[in-house]
Amino acid sequence: xxxxxxxxxxxxxxxxxxxxxxxxxxxxxxxxxxxxxxxxxxxxxxxxxxxxxxxxxxxxxxxxxxxxxxxxxxxxxxxxxxxxxxxxxxxxxxxxxxxxxxxxxxxxxxxxxxxxxxxxxxxxxxxxxxxxxxxxxxxxxxxxxxxxxxxxxxxxxxxxxxxxxxxxxxxxxxxxxxxxxxxxxxxxxxxxxxxxxxxxxxxxxxxxxxxxxxxxxxxxxxxxxxxxxxxxxxxxxxxxxxxxxxxxxxxxxxxxxxxxxxx
Amino acid sequence: xxxxxxxxxxxxxxxxxxxxxxxxxxxxxxxxxxxxxxxxxxxxxxxxxxxxxxxxxxxxxxxxxxxxxxxxxxxxxxxxxxxxxxxxxxxxxxxxxxxxxxxxxxxxxxxxxxxxxxxxxxxxxxxxxxxxxxxxxxxxxxxxxxxxxxxxxxxxxxxxxxxxxxxxxxxxxxxxxxxxxxxxxxxxxxxxxxxxxxxxxxxxxxxxxxxxxxxxxxxxxxxxxxxxxxxxxxxxxxxxxxxxxxxxxxxxxxxxxxxxxxxxxxxxxxxxxxxxxxxxxxxxxxxxxxxxxxxxxxxxxxxxxxxxxxxxxxxxxxxxxxxxxxxxxxxxxxxxxxxxxxxxxxxxxxxxxxxxxxxxxxxxxxxxxxxxxxxxxxxxxxxxxxxxxxxxxxxxxxxxxxxxxxxxxxxxxxxxxxxxxxxxxxxxxxxxxxxxxxxxxxxxxxxxxxxxxxxxxxxxxxxxxxxxxxxxxxxxxxxxxxxxxxxxxxxxxxxxxxxxxxxxxxxxxxxxxxxxxxxxxxxxxxxxxxxxxxxxxxxxxxxxxxxxxxxxxxxxxxxxxxxxxxxxxxxxxxxxxxxxxxxxxxxxxxxxxxxxxxxxxxxxxxxxxxxxxxxxxxxxxxxxxxxxxxxxxxxxxxxxxxxxxxxxxxxx
Numbered sequence: 001x002x003x004x005x006x007x008x009x010x011x012x013x014x015x016x017x018x019x020x021x022x023x024x025x026x027x028x029x030x031x032x033x034x035x036x037x038x039x040x041x042x043x044x045x046x047x048x049x050x051x052x053x054x055x056x057x058x059x060x061x062x063x064x065x066x067x068x069x070x071x072x073x074x075x076x077x078x079x080x081x082x083x084x085x086x087x088x089x090x091x092x093x094x095x096x097x098x099x100x101x102x103x104x105x106x107x108x109x110x111x112x113x114x115x116x117x118x119x120x121x122x123x124x125x126x127x128x129x130x131x132x133x134x135x136x137x138x139x140x141x142x143x144x145x146x147x148x149x150x151x152x153x154x155x156x157x158x159x160x161x162x163x164x165x166x167x168x169x170x171x172x173x174x175x176x177x178x179x180x181x182x183x184x185x186x187x188x189x190x191x192x193x194x195x196x197x198x199x200x201x202x203x204x205x206x207x208x209x210x211x212x213x214x215x216x217x218x219x220x221x222x223x224x225x226x227x228x229x230x231x232x233x234x235x236x237x238x239x240x241x242x243x244x245x246x247x248x249x250x251x252x253x254x255x256x257x258x259x260x261x262x263x
Numbered sequence: 264x265x266x267x268x269x270x271x272x273x274x275x276x277x278x279x280x281x282x283x284x285x286x287x288x289x290x291x292x293x294x295x296x297x298x299x300x301x302x303x304x305x306x307x308x309x310x311x312x313x314x315x316x317x318x319x320x321x322x323x324x325x326x327x328x329x330x331x332x333x334x335x336x337x338x339x340x341x342x343x344x345x346x347x348x349x350x351x352x353x354x355x356x357x358x359x360x361x362x363x364x365x366x367x368x369x370x371x372x373x374x375x376x377x378x379x380x381x382x383x384x385x386x387x388x389x390x391x392x393x394x395x396x397x398x399x400x401x402x403x404x405x406x407x408x409x410x411x412x413x414x415x416x417x418x419x420x421x422x423x424x425x426x427x428x429x430x431x432x433x434x435x436x437x438x439x440x441x442x443x444x445x446x447x448x449x450x451x452x453x454x455x456x457x458x459x460x461x462x463x464x465x466x467x468x469x470x471x472x473x474x475x476x477x478x479x480x481x482x483x484x485x486x487x488x489x490x491x492x493x494x495x496x497x498x499x500x501x502x503x504x505x506x507x508x509x510x511x512x513x514x515x516x517x518x519x520x521x522x523x524x525x526x527x528x529x530x531x532x533x534x535x536x537x538x539x540x541x542x543x544x545x546x547x548x549x550x551x552x553x554x555x556x557x558x559x560x561x562x563x564x565x566x567x568x569x570x571x572x573x574x575x576x577x578x579x580x581x582x583x584x585x586x587x588x589x590x591x592x593x594x595x596x597x598x599x600x601x602x603x604x605x606x607x608x609x610x611x612x613x614x615x616x617x618x619x620x621x622x623x624x625x626x627x628x629x630x631x632x633x634x635x636x637x638x639x640x641x642x643x644x645x646x647x648x649x650x651x652x653x654x655x656x657x658x659x660x661x662x663x664x665x666x667x668x669x670x671x672x673x674x675x676x677x678x679x680x681x682x683x684x685x686x687x688x689x690x691x692x693x694x695x696x697x698x699x700x701x702x703x704x705x706x707x708x709x710x711x712x713x714x715x716x717x718x719x720x721x722x723x724x725x726x727x728x729x730x731x732x733x734x735x736x737x738x739x740x741x742x743x744x745x746x747x748x749x750x751x752x753x754x755x756x757x758x759x760x761x762x763x764x765x766x767x768x769x770x771x772x773x774x775x776x777x778x779x780x781x782x783x784x785x786x787x788x789x790x791x792x793x794x795x796x797x798x799x800x801x802x803x804x805x806x807x808x809x810x811x812x813x814x815x816x817x818x819x820x821x822x823x824x825x826x827x828x829x830x831x832x833x834x835x836x837x838x839x840x841x842x843x844x845x846x847x848x849x850x851x852x853x854x855x856x857x858x859x860x861x862x863x864x865x866x867x868x869x870x871x872x873x874x875x876x877x878x879x880x881x882x883x884x885x886x887x888x889x890x891x892x893x894x895x896x897x898x899x900x901x902x903x904x905x906x907x908x909x910x911x912x913x914x915x
Contacts, residue, residue, distance in 0.1 A: 105297075142296035147407075152525035154297060205408070 008229070009037030012213060013058065013181060018067030020053055020237075027053040028064065029237045035181070040207055040214045042224045044248075045234035046257060051217045052094065054234065055183050058215070059091055060084035071181075085114055090179035092170045094186045094217075100159035104169050107158055108144060111176030112137045141176055147209070148172045148202060164195035171202060175210075182206065184216040188223055196220065200227055225249070233257065268478070268513070272447030273470040275311070275348040277512045279442070282308035285488055285515050291337040294522035294530055302337050304515070310338070310424070312438055314345035317427025318376065319437070321400055321418075325350035325444075328372040328453065330398075332356045332365070332388065333380025335494040335520040338404050338420060340508060342378040347451060347470075348442050354453045354465070355499040362387040367462055368455045369395045372696060378420070381405035389414060447471035453696055454501050454648050465696030466501075466648045476651035476690035477509035479672045483656060484618045486538060488515035491615070493536040495527050496545075501648040502623060506540050509651075531612035539619040543626040546641075549611055550633060571599035572636075579604075579636030584660050604637040613639050620644050620656075625728075628664035628755055635662065643667045645726060649705065649712055651690035655726045666725035676720065677711065682743060683732045684718050685711040717745065719826050736767030742829045744772065746857060749830055752820065756813040757782045761842050761849075763860050765868055766830065773871040774835040775860070776810050777842055783809070798896055801837045807901050810837060814903040819914075822906040831905040834871050836878075838864075839896040845885050867898065876900050 013035040020028040028050045035041045043051045056062045058069060060079040069076045071087055079087075090111070098107050116123075116137065122130040145151055148168055153161060158169060167187060174182055187203065188196045204227055206212050218224050224231060225245040233241035233248060235257040241248055248254055271277045281290065286305035293300050302310070323329065329346040331353050333339050343353040354372055356365055358380065365387055368374070375397050379385045385403050392398060403409060404420045431438065451470040455463040494507035507518045516538070521530040541549075557568050578592045588596070608614045619634070619641045626643065634641040640659065645667035646652035654676075657668030670676050674688040691712050694702040706712050717735040718728040729735070729748040736744040746764040749772065753762040760779040766772035780797055783806060787794060794800040818831040842848040848860050861868055863882075870878040881895040 139296060142298075146296060149523075151297070151522050152529075155529075208410070209407070 008039045011035065012037045012072055013215075014070045015054075015058070016068050016070065018054075018057055018064045018069070020050075020057060020062055020064045026237050028057070028234075030067070031234065031237070031239050032067075033232045033239065033242055035213060035215055036230075037213055038207070038211050039229040040203070040216065040227055042228035042231045043215065043217050043234065044219075044221075044224055044231060048236075049234040050237040051234055052185060053237075055091070055185055055215070055217060058084075059089060059183055085177065088178075088180035089183060090174040090177040090181075091183035092167075092174050092185060092187060094189065096163075096166050096170055098158045098166060098170055098173070101157055103155050103157055104150060104161070104172075105141065105145070105154050107169060108141045108173045108176045109137065111144075111173040112140060114177065140178075144172050144175045147175070147205070164191050164198075167191065167195075167199065168202065171199075171206075175206060175212075178210075179212060182212050182214045184214060184218075186217055186219060188218060188220055196223060203227060272474065273347065273442075273445040273449065274344060274451060274474070274508075274512050275315075275442045275445060277474070278304075278308050278311060278344055281512070281515050288488055288515065289517040290511065290515075291340065291518045291520065292534070293337050293520040294526070294533075297522075299519070299533070307337070307341060307344075310341045311344040311348060313424055313427040313431055314341055315348035315427065315438055315441070316430040317423040317425075318345055318351070319349055319441070320426055320430045321376070321423065323349055323351055323376050325441075327351045327376065328374045329353050330356055330365075330369060330372075330374045330377035330388075331498075332358060332377060332384040333404070333498075334358050334524075335498050335503070335507060335518075336380060336404065337518075337520060339378060339380060339498065340518070342402075342420075343452070343508060347445070348438060350441065350445055350449060352450045352453055354455070355504060356455070357497050357499045358384065359497070360387075362390040366391040366394050368465065369398055371462075371465060372453065373397045376400045376402075378402045379404070382408040385409065385412070385417065389416075392416070445470070447474065450693065452504070454499065454504070456648050464698055464701055467693040467696050468648075468651055469693055472651045472690045472692065473505070473509045474513060475673065476653045476671075476688070477505060477513045479690075480653040480656060481510055481514045483658070483671060484538075486510065486514045486516060486618075488517075490514065490516035490537045490617075491519060491534060492516060492538050492540075493519050493521070493531050493534055493612075495521055495531070496540075496542075501652055502540065502542075505652045506538070528612065532609070533612075535612060535615040537615045537617045539613065539616045541619070541621055542623040543621055543630065544624075546621060546626070546634060547630055550630060553607065553611070568603055571603040574599055575604065575636035576632065579638065580632060580662075583635055583638055583640060584662065586660075600638065607637055608639060611639075616640065618642070622646065622652075622667075625751065626664070631664045645728065647714070649692045650686055650688060651692075653690065654686055654688065657725075661723070661725070663725065666721065666723075666727045668726065669720075669724045670726065676726065678719065679713075681732055682717040682719060682729075682735060684714045684716045684726075684728070686714060687711050719743075721824065721826075738766055738772070738829055739768060739770040740829065743826055744830060745827070748827075749774075749817070749821075749832070750855065752817050753813060753832075756816075758786065758809060759813055761855065763842075763855050763857060764832070765857075765861065765871065769872065771833045772830050773868075774814070774832050775864070775867070776814075776835055776837045778806060778810065778837060780841070797841065798839045798894070801839055802896065802899065804899075807837060807899060810835065811901060811903050815906075818903060819906050819911045822908050822911045825908075828908065832903050833905060834900055834902050836867060836871065836898050836900045839880065839898060840882070840884060840894060843885075870900055 011034045016032045017030045018028055019030055043054055045051050057064050060081040060083060063078050118130040118133050145154060150168060158166060188199050200223060207214050228245055230244055231248045233254045240257055241251045241254040271280050281304040287303055289301045290304040290307040291302040329351050331339050331342055346353045377388055379388055379401055385401060388401050399416060401416045402418050402420050402423050406419055447470045449470055450467050451473050453465045453467050455465050492506055496503040498504055511518055519534045521527045574595055578588045578596055581588045582596055616639055619639055621641060622644045642657040642662050645655040653671050654674050655668045656671050677685040687710050715732055716728050717730045717732045718726055721727050729745040734747055738744050744766045749764045750762040753759050758779055759776060761777035763775040764772055778801055792805055800806060814832050814835055821827045821831050848856060850856060867878060877897055877899050879897050881893055883891055884894050885891045
């Protein structure tokens with residue numbers, strides 16, 4: 001499907017003039033951009049450009065010194081990551097953050113945590129409501145397992161899996177939270193070509209099947225240009241480009257940032 | 264075994280029968296979302312009936328073909344039955360075939376309707392749509408990824424089913440009449456044989472043929488509705504279809520479909536089938552996994568495994584066959600069963616297996632004995648698509664590695680003067696679809712099917728397949744010469760890597776041998792025999808003695824088979840180099856090119872027959888980088904002892 005044929009909803013996330021600094025290091029300086037519903041939005045930039053910081057700001061891990069984050073029209077200043085999750089934001093991490101000793105199934109089950117309503121006592125005593133709730137969540141998890149095609153490793157401890165599969169499990173856990181906005185921090189880093197193609201297919205499938213809005217950071221330009229609808233380019237904490245892949249390819253500032261310019 | 268199946272001459276009639284008499288028992292299980300979901304016979308019948316009505320309202324008529332493309336799925340089996348309800352003919356197709364391979368069957372049978380498992384199969388069908396003008400409706404089961412498909416041919420299975428349920432409610436009598444119209448002589452299904460040359464052929468099988476063979480084999484093994492079968496091979500292969508469609512319809516047993524191809528091992532362990540079918544290749548892969556895992560096990564486990572496997576090799580087969588075995592051995596075997604065989608069967612998912620078959624190609628005797636020795640009742644059978652599988656089956660207690668058993672009830676065997684096996688059985692195919700020439704060539708006027716396999720029936724009444732007819736020759740005294748059979752027999756020794764037998768038109772059999780560098784190398788190391796390389800090792804007298812022992816064992820075996828006694832190997836030599844496909848001595852699939860070898864090593868063959876005991880050879884070899892060089896060697900030729908049957912019996 002060509003990007004032009006895709007239609008998107010309204011703006012669900014807007015970042016306005018966000019600045020973030022750690023002591024003297026200015027990680028982000030007055031960055032603004034927006035994300036529309038159902039689109040795949042990429043954030044790219046050279047090393048140290050502030051991409052992960054940007055994701056952490058959206059996710060509520062960092063709180064920017066200036067600027068606002070608006071999610072579905074609601075303005076946030078000091079959202080923490082727990083609130084972000086409750087707002088329907090889920091994410092994966094650059095260096096896999098799974099429970100290595102737990103099975104794939106249990107790991108994905110943790111993605112359902114926020115949706116569990118039985119109290120500690122009910123769960124500990126394995127009372128009726130807890131049982132029913134567990135079954136319902138297990139079903140949701142199994143649907144994700146089916147979707148991500150990882151049935152064969154359902155009961156395998158995550159630590160025993162190959163890297164590419166762990167990445168897939170991490171995406172599965174994020175999906176289990178049924179997010180409306182999915183943040184992916186370098187989902188294809190360290191993968192071989194075949195794993196990358198698989199992951200691309202899964203990202204697009206998630207976007208298409210569940211209508212999930214996706215914001216992703218990625219280094220592989222081929223991947224970014226292939227699967228994104230719109231791209232934001234950061235360099236030294238500043239936004240230097242914003243537009244469709246074609247526009248970004250033609251953007252002189254972006255070319256300079258990536259290839260370097262003679263001063 | 265359900266009784267009183269008379270009058271139930273088609274599969275739909277059998278289905279309704281099971282829905283009546285064992286409606287609540289499981290007909291199919293499928294692992295879905297991590298849980299085994301059960302279809303009872305009643306549910307299965309309901310689904311098939313509704314689906315049949317859906318197909319009918321879509322325009323599917325008596326005599327139409329329905330392509331079924333996908334893995335083992337209850338819904339696809341229901342579609343098979345739905346087509347049969349309407350007097351239509353299901354044509355199962357290989358799910359891993361590429362699009363181009365699907366075009367021929369669809370064009371050949373002018374298929375207008377297809378049921379596909381998922382997006383992958385739909386894509387293939389859409390790809391060949393321009394070449395298959397007749398194909399007008401495609402029903403897909405799994406809707407994943409299908410949201411943006413707008414092709415007018417496509418309809419979801421669920422929609423078809425819903426339409427069918429409505430139609431069934433409006434006119435409940437319609438389907439009853441359609442099912443009643445069917446008779447055993449109608450075509451039940453069509454299977455396309457792979458065909459190594461030319462286009463595949465559509466093998467047309469009637470309800471009567473399939474039901475008759477399925478019943479005969481089920482009666483022989485005493486199958487009942489308490490049996491469980493695991494369906495994991497392509498349903499387009501008759502070998503799977505007979506076990507997962509024809510036989511359950513006769514006996515009422517339950518079929519289990521794995522979640523995906525990757526989960527087969529775990530799923531099988533969870534299900535624990537009682538009746539199992541595998542090709543030698545599958546069995547070999549399983550054994551390799553076991554061996555690898557044993558290599559990684561601790562020293563204690565390894566030595567236990569080694570000790571008890573040696574015991575099993577010695578007495579396991581006899582105990583399974585109910586034959587005589589020493590009291591001490593029996594006790595030890597029981598201990599072994601507790602510590603090794605039982606857990607191993609469990610790891611393989613075969614704890615509950617009562618009857619297991621292997622077929623499809625020749626199975627190595629070691630592999631075969633391994634499974635039998637750990638208490639799995641693995642047996643061989645002989646059959647093909649054209650014979651509705653069951654021609655010969657080894658009965659319990661009469662299992663041997665080198666035969667395929669006596670003819671199953673109802674089958675007649677006969678041999679031509681070229682020893683080609685002819686079969687007459689109620690299970691024979693009706694014809695090759697739209698291919699009268701091939702039909703006439705394969706099935707003569709008296710109804711004998713020409714198999715193309717050469718073989719004979721031994722003194723116990725067991726069929727022994729020796730070779731393809733075209734490879735079989737005659738010795739000078741007109742007795743049978745089956746080179747591949749002899750070569751295989753010798754190759755089963757680990758020291759022998761490859762063998763080439765000569766004898767067609769000659770007075771006796773002589774052989775070239777390639778030793779197995781690794782196995783013989785290890786053996787030499789243990790004997791403190793030093794050698795500089797393959798050629799050196801192959802020329803050692805000690806190695807010649809070793810190979811001679813192997814050949815003499817083969818000879819002793821052959822002496823006991825009247826048909827083959829004169830095929831004993833009289834003289835042999837060990838080649839100075841390994842036969843190689845690059846030198847034109849093997850095919851790319853590593854089959855010996857006997858003719859090319861005889862031509863290339865004319866001098867050596869002549870020497871084998873003129874009694875010299877050494878011969879000088881210069882041969883050109885091609886290196887992998889394309890250069891060629893000369894290799895010269897003095898090869899020794901040695902005699903091997905031959906036996907008479909009386910001698911062997913006395914020695915035993």
